[in-house]
Amino acid sequence: MGQPARNFILKTVVGMRRPVILVVDDEQPVREMLQVLLRDKYMIVAARDGKSALEAIRSGPVDLVLLDVNLPDTDGIRLLEKIKEFDNEIGVVMLSASDSAQQAVASLRKGAYDYITKPFDDEDLLLTIKRYTDKLTLKSEVDYLKEELRNKNGYGEIISKSPKMRAIFDLIQKVSITSSSILITGESGTGKELVARAVQSIGSRKGKPFVAVNCGAVPAELMESELFGHERGAFTGAHTKKIGKFEYADGGTIFLDEVATLPMHLQIKLLRVLQEKSFERVGGNILIKVDIRVMAATNVDLEKEVRKGNFREDLYYRLKVVPIELPPLRERKEDIPLLIQHFLKKHGRKCNKFVPGISSDAINALVNYSWPGNIRELENLIERLVVLAREGQEINYNDLPVGMFCADIEGLSTGEQKDFRDALKSFERHYIIGILNKTNWNRIEAAKEMKMHRNTLLAKMKDLGIKES
Ligand SMILES: Nc1ncnc2c1ncn2[C@@H]1O[C@H](COP(=O)(O)OP(=O)(O)OP(=O)(O)O)[C@@H](O)[C@H]1O
Ligand SMILES: [Mg+2]
The missing domain is CATH 3.40.50.2300 (Response regulator)
Incomplete structure (x- = not known):
């Protein structure tokens, strides 16, 4: 505020x-x-x-x-x-x-x-x-x-007028004054971290630390010390003492992003820390007491991971005291025009550029697109469009990247695409661009998601004329 x-x-x-x-x-x-x-x-x-x-x-x-x-x-x-x-x-x-x-x-x-x-x-x-x-x-x-936060187009930083999100705003308000664990689920880019920060920013832990850890980004062998710290000499290479994220978060919140990737031995330790509210640094024997709220996020079906034996059931229930499930953007299309305006303003300010708006045919195309990368994909696209736009000129349909829209694919189901090979190309283009948008145009990550060799992807992109705009 x-x-x-x-x-x-x-x-x-x-x-x-x-x-x-x-x-x-x-x-x-x-x-x-x-x-x-x-x-x-x-x-x-x-x-x-x-x-x-x-x-x-x-x-x-x-x-x-x-x-x-x-x-x-x-x-x-x-x-x-x-x-x-x-x-x-x-x-x-x-x-x-x-x-x-x-x-x-x-x-x-x-x-x-x-x-x-x-x-x-x-x-x-x-x-x-x-x-x-x-x-x-x-x-x-x-x-x-509270009134100030709950405006007609959203909740603080979270823009939405969809009924599903309105129900989530009510939940955020209710849980913000408690210390219960929260499990936020939703596809990539649906705003999981944004929701976690909103809970922290209005709740009883407001002003206290909010420490986010991406469990998938830290190598498994370093994760324990990342979370709980280590004493000097705890292992080869531990030349100095290190304070872990849990200690930094004392009094506030720890946000465990991509929690499904947490290795099994750390799932056990995490469960114990949640139960006992204390832990020891790696290689240490002093018990450190902490007062922490845990929020975790995942874009995979954690229940399925439990069934497959990859995630501990007891930890799952411990984290899921309050579940918050964020709907994908394609299920709240009414938010797309609002979000476009929001991001135009946000990135216009950032680039110091005035973009007066976006034409209605471009908005329609964006509303009809399926947004596999959700709000992050939309935000990245608008940022790109603002960067490329000419000062004072409206963004229109022709400025949008070629081939990203459902119209392209719709031609397949309505029989407009007659030639089989062309139809296949349309589909491939749509599919590949979707994944590339989702991975922020990171070719290596995209190829991994598609279970395709990187060189095959690069060749396909060349063949189909797919270029990052
Ligand atoms: N409802 C919203 N209103 C405004 N901005 C949003 C909204 N939802 C998400 N964003 C923005 O979209 C981006 C992605 O959001 P966030 O990082 O919270 O998603 P996420 O679900 O954690 O994604 P991932 O699973 O990829 O980590 C951020 O820049 C965030 O500010
Ligand atoms: Mg996230």
Whole structure:
């Protein structure tokens, strides 16, 4: 949250208006005394019976009611019920001449904030009121921040208006205040890391470390020391002590990306660390205690990996306390135009270039494409288009890379492609470009995914005229 928004909150919430207190008491001297005591800090409204109290509540904002239990036309507890029925958010402090435990308990059960016996100590009453209004200010601020985050086109950095993603935003909000493990699944590029960061950025661990580890990118033999650190001399080459990611993440979150690639012996160790919330560095014997939330992400079917014996079932359930499944972009096509605008602005700013927009036929083509590399693929494409675009000129259909669209493939199913060899070429072009986009045009990775030799891929690309635009 940037600075300007914060200033705005202070103005609108804390300095918005003085809290309004309604004093309900049939004795005029009591009403006057309370008015004098409170008027410096609060706006005071007074009522002498239940009927006028309800009128005052209905006619204007009231934050807190100081309510005498004995009133001429009703009893205070009955009135408390009516106030809460009207607006449960209004705080009520009961004032009573009798020190009756029964009455106090009944009031608190019906939702009173506090119960004070008369005659009361001024300081006590002021403190109770202050406690309540402080809570009110904090609540408004939190509500405001949550509202600010949840805008009509998404949630913070996450752009989406699809119902599936809206349900995920609700979940993010709910789990952010807990420390439960979260398993985020979804195809590559669907925003798994973005969601993990969103949970951290609003939750109770906000401002604490967020340490991301890509389990697939570190060689298996170095992974243990990467996660848990090592002592000097722990193994050949360990010349100095090393602090592991778990130690860095203490108090915050560790994000285990591509968790399915974690070797079996580390799955066992990870499970133990999750259970015991402590570990030893490699080659060490000091027990290091940590307070960590674990979020893990994977784009493979982890349940299948469990069945195949590649992933421990107990660890799977331990990680999957809260599962979040991100839908692929092709299942939320309504987000594509929004995301295009978002990335045009983002990369326009980054390249310091003004691109006024994108033509509607280009948008249609992009909406109809299947996006195997999901949002990352879309973002990479828009970035490329912005880099290549001429300042001030709209991007149009002809600027899009040739052959990436379903229209190309649609010709196959509608019979427009008559020649078998041409149809095959269309399919090959579409398929290869899809994988290349997914791997960010990394030929080696793409060839691996296609289970094809790299030279075959390069030859096919040449033959089919596939070039990175
Ligand atoms: N809903 C979204 N709104 C805006 N940007 C998004 C959204 N989803 C993803 N992105 C962007 O797309 C890119 C990929 O997202 P992210 O790295 O979170 O995906 P991922 O699921 O972790 O991918 P991988 O499985 O390949 O690691 C990032 O640049 C991210 O900012
Ligand atoms: Mg990722």
